[in-house]
Amino acid sequence: MILPAPIARRFRALSLLTGPLAGTAAAPLALALVLALGSQFEEFPPGIQAGIALLAFVWFMRRRQGAGALTGWRLWLTGLACALGVRWQYGYWFGQEPGVALVALLVWLKWLEARSERDERLIASLTLFLLTAVFLRGQTPLHALAVFAGAGLTLLACARLALSPFSLPPGGEGEREAGRTMVRAIPLALLLFILVPRVPGPLWGLPADARAGRTGMSETLEAGSIASLARSDEIAFVVEVLEGELPSARYWRGPVLEVYDGRSWKPSPWRVPNPALDATQGPAQVRYRSLQEPSDLPWIFTLERTHVLRGAVDVERTPTGSWRARQPLLQRTLFTGEARSGEPLPETLTPTAIRALTFLPPQANPRTREAGESIAQAHLQPEARLEAIADFFRRRQLRYTLTPPPMERDSADQVLFDTRAGFCEHFADAFAVMARAAGIPARIVLGYLGGERNPANGTWVIRQADAHSWVEVWLARRGWVRVDPTTFAQPDRAERPLGEVLGEREGLPLLLRPEWRWAWRLRAQLEAWEYGWNVWVAGFDAERQHRLWQRLGWRSDRALGWALAATGIALALTALLVWWLQRPPAPRDPLERQWRRFCRLMARHGLARAPAEGPLDYGRRVMNRFPEARDAIDAVIRPYLAARYGGRLEADEAAAAMRHALRRLRRRLRQEKSI
Amino acid sequence: MIPRGAAPWRGWLESWQRRRAAAPGGTFTVTHRTLYILPTAAGASYALTLFVLWLLAINYSLSLGHALVFWLAAVAVVAIPATAATLRGVTIGVGEPGAAFAGAILRWPVTLRSEVARFRPLELTAPSSHACALLTPSTGSVRAFLEQQAEQRGLQRLGRLVVATRHPFGWFRAWTVLWPAATAWVYPRPEPEAPPWPATASLSDGTNAPSPAALPGEEDFTDLRPWTAGEPLRRVVWKIVARGGPRMLTKRESPGGGIVLLRWSDTVEAGETEARLSRLCAWVLAAHRQGMAFGVELPDGLIPPDRGEVHLHAVLRRLALFPPEAA
Structure with missing residues (x-):
């Protein structure tokens, strides 16, 4: 095609990509690198981004001019600059992120001095590494598409390298055959994916920097810490009910905060085993699978009274009955849980524990303390005191709002006596302070409330906007009892989603608004697919694999042997099948x-x-x-x-x-x- | 591949390969019995890369990382039979390259044929020579030339011929080994500035022969006659053709140019055996170029004088096979 000169000049940048590199192994390899680095480009700090872009540009210009390999001091100097640049941008060298950044820079440097086929094969290997590193950033179908396309291009480059002595035009039969080989490998790859026993990681300690800066629940409660989450419609976790039915009030428990310093609530550092947790009664009522999105914290949000939890990572149950992993949940992780319903056996507290759980700093919230103390004088029984506090809250006619007026200190006093408006964390804070002032042990629970059912696959989707906090109080006869002070301001919050409860619309995510249901439905379908992908593809781990083997009827103690044998057979059969497919054809005559x-x-x-x-x-x-x-x-x-x-x-x-x-x-x- | 260093097992391996490669007739078809396949250095480094990626996938519990590694590994597994199939079924025939003087280049024609239409990039390696040949689905056969220096006078064989392929990814190399039966005549190297033969060599009229060195290229174009179809092309004076003229023959090879007997005993001053053979060879060529009838007297016998191409080659072969110890 002949283009008029001005247009041709404008498109010269495009033709450069095809022109000097056409037919060489460098063309697909460069494209694969662009895919690998493009998929994670925004994760690099600006200095690294600039470095990658500059080196890639220099490489391209030198290739275009047919300049030879770079040698000598210039190479060493650039390499040193890359290493120092990484140190400068990250502050350290040894870690996952600086490691990937260093490879992303050095691959171009290596290419600048590449001379032989062996050099280009090394670049292909580094490209495969960078492609795999994309999955550290995310494992969505889009990531998978980019990475597998890049890997295919890298293999195409290998095929071109093997054909280089023949100086063939691009796109010939040899490359088509390499492509066919890649397609023929797919069934075997699927078998390997299912059969090769997964080694539970990690093999070496995860660097401290692996994934940082996620949004989500924090493990302390301060005024405004949850209201900021209510504006995010990111998924926190997805629950699939395997057996039984969820209760209508779906409280998902996370960290339990027992230590109060007058401003914020923190989890107790105590690790005393709590035998009362095991002494629960009643059969398992709900069995569910929960897919937790990554976060910076180890907390796993579980249905109340979950007594069994299994997952790909080690989990433990804290004395407060909430679940946490031994390490922060940096990856999307799948858990299976079992929860009971009905009343638990009452837990006993030692006098020391009661003193700790009724502690209030002397200066903070004087008015709330005073109200609590007067209730304690008026009523003797804890149940009656609790009822009196609830009455007090109802009489205050508190307003439930996402945008409460700012509060500096003594937030419980301000919520109850000045602004009389707030979000769940304000009410929980005020209630817990007043209950403690009235001599009732009280603690705050962080978690999520509700979640909506995805009609496309029947899962329950819990978003950051569903973040909630409530109070648990201890009664000698009943043990820990949940009280949700938000219901005093908004009685139906526990059963209805946030968008319906809140009168005010501004600040709510668009899709939580009732008039956007159609978009909501579309998103539900997409999220259903995403859940399937996350559970069956991206979340296919050792646990999932064992479950699948059990379904195939392999006894668990023999499953590993079976899987290994099946892998060997699959490899041998594939090789034989391909051999047989490529045999000389029998004559038709x-x-x-x-x-x-x-x-x-x-x-x-x-x-x-x-x-x-x-x-x-x-x-x-x-x-x-x-x-x-x-x-x-x-x-x-x-x-x-x-x-x-x-x-x-x-x-x-x-x-x-x-x-x-x-x-x-x-x-x-x-x-x-x-x- | 067999390394160059003479390992003790090499002899055993080669005799094993020879037994398998023995094939009747002039052609050799690669079957599973004569096909060998091993990973290359590139394949080993690819395996190492996959191992590292696998560790990465395990450590960070990357399910899709596992999927990628398994796919890449599966491609390598499928590439093994694909590489073998690229070579299997290829029929290799090595032709005779014709005679050459020692030091010149022998061009061995290798014909590669396959009944199954398939893309087959093949690399041919023989001692001190290398060539590439490409069979595509549309070409049933292809001919490649292996250029080898003619080293020692006598009968030369191509030697150990390796036909290999690394298609499709270069991670595996399939190859076959054969020892083609085809032979090539290597004549002694003619001495470049040979002195004229002694006057005693001429049997016809006693006149001194012109110096052989002065002859080639110095033709005066007076004794020319037109070329007619069927006459040897090598006597055509191509200088005239290059100027746009007709094909003309030199008349000098016409019978009656005299008779000469070139004697081994006349070459004493040349030195050792090979040098003496070189001089004889130069004389024979000069005599042939002048159209003379020539005979050669060697320690082990006499070739009576005659003229013509057939006689020339018979003499040169005799010189080529001259036993080195006979002197």
């Missing part, structure tokens, strides 16, 4: 097929046909060697000659005669051998 059978038979008896030997000569030689079978041999050769050279016999007819005669000949030869 029936006559020729029978003739070859005859030649093979005689070759087994030590009489291979010489390449230049015609059927007549060959027949004569065979007959001389086996004079007893002369007539049987003749019966094979005669129809062949008649059909092939004489044209006196139809090919099919002759082939049938030959087949018959061959059977006879085989018998004869066997008899002769036995004699």
Whole structure:
């Protein structure tokens, strides 16, 4: 195609990409690198981004000009600059992120000095590494698409390198065959994915920097810490009910905060085992699977009274009954949990624990303390005191709002006596302070409330906007009892989603607003697919794999052996299948097929046909060697000659005669051998 | 591949390969019995890369990282039979390259044929020579030339011929080994500035022969006659053709140019055996160029004088096979 000069000039940047690199292994390799680095480009700090772009540009210009390999001090100096740049941008060298950044820079440097096929193969290896590193940033279908496309391009580059002595035009039969080989490998790859036993990681300690800066719940409660989450419609976790039914008030418990310093609530550092947790009663009522999105914290949000939790990571139950992993949940992780319903056995507290759980700093919230203390004087029984506090809250006519007026200190006082408006954390804070002032042990629970059902796959999606906090108080006769002070301001919050509860619309995510249901439905479908992907593809781990093996009927103690055996068989079968698929095809001509059978038979008896030997000569030689079978041999050769050279016999007819005669000949030869 | 260093197992391996490669007739078809396949250095480094990526996937529990590694590994597994199939079924025939003087280049024609239409990039390696040949689905056969220096006078063989392929990714190398039966005549190297033969060599009229060195290229174009179809092209004076003229032949090879007997005993001053053979060779060529009838007297016998191409080659072969110890 001939373009007018001005347009051609404008598109020269495009033609450069195809022009000087066309047909070389460098073209697909460069594209693969662009895919690998492009998919994680925004994760690099600006200095690294600039460095990658600069080196790539220099590499491209030198290639275009046909400049030779870079050597000597300039190379070493650039390498040193790269290392120092990484140190400067990250502050350290040894970690996952600086490591990837360093490879991303050095791959271009290596390419600048590449001379041989071996150098380019090393670059292909580094490209594969960078492609895999993309999955550290995310494992969505889009990431998978980019990475697998990049890997395909890298393999294409390998194919071109292997073909380089032949100087072929691009896109030829050789490259198509390499592509076919890649496609043929897919079934085997799927088998390996399912069968090769997964080694539970990590093998070495995860660097401290692996994934940082996620949004989500924090593990302390301060005024405004949850209201900021209510504006985010990011998914926190997805729950799939396997057995039973979720209660109508779905409280998902996270960290329990027991230590109060007058401003904020923190989890207790105590690790005293709590035997009361195991002494729960009632059968398991709900079995569920929960897919938790990554966060910076180890907390796993579980249904209340979850007594069993399993996952790909080690989990432990804190004395407060909440679940945490031993390490922060930096990856999306799948858990299976079982929860009971009904009343738990009452837990007993030591006097020391009661003192700690009713502690209030002396100066903070004087008015709330005073109100709590007066309630304690008016009522003797804790249950009555609790009822009085609830009454007090109801009478205050608190307003539930996402945008409460700012509060500096004594937030409980301000919520109850000044602004009389707040979000869940304000109410929980005020309630817990007042309960403690009234002598009732109280603690705050962080977690999520509600979640909505995805009609596309029946899962429950819990978003950051569902973040909630409530209070648990301890009563000697009943143990820990949940009280949600938000219901005093908004009685139906526990059963209805936030968007319906809040009168004010501004600040709510768009899709939580009722008039946007159609978009909500579309998103529900997308999220259903995403859940399937996350559970079955991206979340396919050792646990999932064992579950699948069990479904295949492999007993768990033998499953590993079975899987290894099946892997070996799959490898061998694939190799054999491909070998067989690529065998020389049998001749379509029936006559020729029978003739070859005859030649093979005689070759087994030590009489291979010489390449230049015609059927007549060959027949004569065979007959001389086996004079007893002369007539049987003749019966094979005669129809062949008649059909092939004489044209006196139809090919099919002759082939049938030959087949018959061959059977006879085989018998004869066997008899002769036995004699 | 077999390393160059003479390992003790090398002899055993080669005899094993020879037994398998023995094939009747002039052609050789690669079958599973004569096909060898091993990973290359590139394949080993690819495996190492996959191992590192696998560790990365394990450490960070990257399910898709596992998927990528397994796919890349599966491609390598499927590449093994693909590489083998690229070579299997290829029929290799090595032709005779014709005669050459020692020090010149022998061009061995290698014909590669396959009945199955398939893309087959093949690399041919023989001692001190290398060539590439490409069979595509549309070409049933292809001819490549292996250029080898003619080293020692006598009968030369191509030697150990390796036909290999690294298609499709270069991680595996499939190869076959054969020892082609084809031979090439290598004549002694003619002495470049040979002195004229002694006057006693001429048997016809006793006149001194012109110096052989002065002859080639110095033709005066007076004794020319037009070329007619069927006459040897090598006597055509191509200088005239290059100027746009007709094909003309030199008349000098016409019978009656005299008779000469070139004697081994006349070459004493040349030195050792090989140098003496070189001088004889130069004389023979000069005599042939002048159209003379020439005979050669060697310690082990006499070739009576005659003229013509057939006689020339018979003499040169005799010189080529001259036993080195006979002197």
